[in-house]
Amino acid sequence: MTAVALPILIPFVLIISLLFVKSVRWARVIAIAGSTVLLCVSVYLFIRLGSEKVITLNAGGWPSPAGITLVVDYLSALMLITASVLLLTISIYSVRFLSVSFDRPKFYLFFFSLAMGLNGSFITGDVFNLYVWFEVMLMSSFVLIAMGSRKEQLEGSIKYLALNLTGSMLFLAGIGLLYGKTGTLNMAHLAEILKNDDQAMLMNTTAMLFFVAFGIKAALFPLFFWLPASYHTPDITVTSLFAGLLTKVGVYAFIRFFTLFFVQDQVFWHNLLLITAGFTMLTGGMSASAHYETRRILSYHIISQIGYMVMGLGIFTPLALAGAIFFTIHNMIAKTNTFLISGIISKMKGTFYLKDIGGLYKQNPFLAVLFIIPAFALAGIPPLSGFFGKFMLIKAGLEDKHYVITTVAVFTGILTLYSMIKIWNEAFLKKQPDNAFNQSGKIKTGFIEVLPSVILGLVSILMGLFAATVFQYTLEAANQLIDPTIYIEKVLHTLKQ
């Protein structure tokens, strides 16, 4: 079905049209309209999944495993939808918050090349093609993170680029080993070959290379240094874009690889995943509680919450995987929302430092409500989306007798709550300290400024209220991952019919 290629093709067309655009106004219109179209396409693909289960497309008409196959299953479709919701909200957000010092039409250009890399990674069914999309993403994100070229920004972006390039190198080395051993890079074909392989132990070296490469991308425990070093430096629009999307692609790749074809030495890998998940949660959560700059707190929270997603993969039951996917979606939404709000706060107050601000609750109660939704969702307070994600993961952990990791997960939940309450107390409840950032009276926010947060907040609430429906789909995705027979069949044997 040709529609499968649209999530890649639309950004490509948008990039070309943005090359012609010189005025900021038109660039904004194209960006918002384009992201809306992307969202529609992802929803359409998701609806089509209901009857077809897995949609495939052989690019160039070459039958797989010879050619590159684009595959959309429930996991890809859910990630596509979430990503395009974020792209849409951030393109609205950029109208007011994008720094004027930027070459703004160029920002949208790289915004969509990031989107193209992102969508490509979600729908590709080929390992090398995934690498290419990772590179597309890495390059465009490097341009975005360095935009504005302030001194600390360049420092952050160099750290970001250096560590991520190391990851790419390991990824490439892993691809080489994988190809040398199996003679194919088509994911479904790999799954079929490795399933009947009696030397599966030999795959562990390869799998370890991928583990480290994706660990760097996803910011797992010993490999996360690039994230807090770089995320607080660029413009808040760029940070929000990265916070919701970049690391989650690493998580997606983890889930895809370690459910589809690296499934041989399960005991070893699942224990390794659980151990790293535990350390990731703890270090992230603890580091967050030590900081007083909103962007830094939230950056460390990204890391701690990657731990939950990997924990679901490590437990490896349908419930745990469903929980991990649910949690990933919830986290992409809520995390981006908190970053957007920290941007609004800093625009109103002129700083990201919590020590210097306060009294926002009195000055703008509506903003307080907007903040409390994603904050409580992240902390896991019942009617909101985060509660159900954590609940599923913890329930799966208890059912499968992983008591240590479950305890760590609960404890990290408390740390998250503490950090969110810290931001709440410092920014909203505390009296405004008497300094240069002091303003008296109410502060107004425009409609466009809060619209993205309102949308994302609504999504968080709705995901909580209709948790059963969403859970049904994530469970469907998890079942497809645990038993990839349909996936393999659809990719390898569609043309033979």
Next chain:
Amino acid sequence: MNTVILKIASRYVRGLLIIFAVIALLRGHNFPGGGFIGGLLAGLSVAFKGYTFGIAYLKKHMSIMPEWFIISGLVMILFSAIPAFLNKTGFMTGEWYKITLPLAGELKLGTPLIFDFGIFLAIIGITIIFLFSLTEKE
């Protein structure tokens, strides 16, 4: 560098580079070569001109801005997907057309050639932009 020999030689060397670039582009479908390598070779000829006459001179005398190479290349890549879309043969399938020329005989032309030519143009543009930004002085 301001030597007469280099200036005269560069005129012929540049011509040769362009010829080789086109050859690399055209043989690329079944042999080593293709749009990327051809584009690099053609970009090299521009770089060569830059080194003989100076980058500043080159910047002043560019009749086509490098951005336009990239834009036209990308547009061409997009266009190469259209025939397959109209024939409903699947996304980006190569479509081939046979043309009989009066003297040379049969010529096979296809959408992969358009795709390769798009890459060729885009790479030329990117090479020139690299050249300009790397030689820029603060």
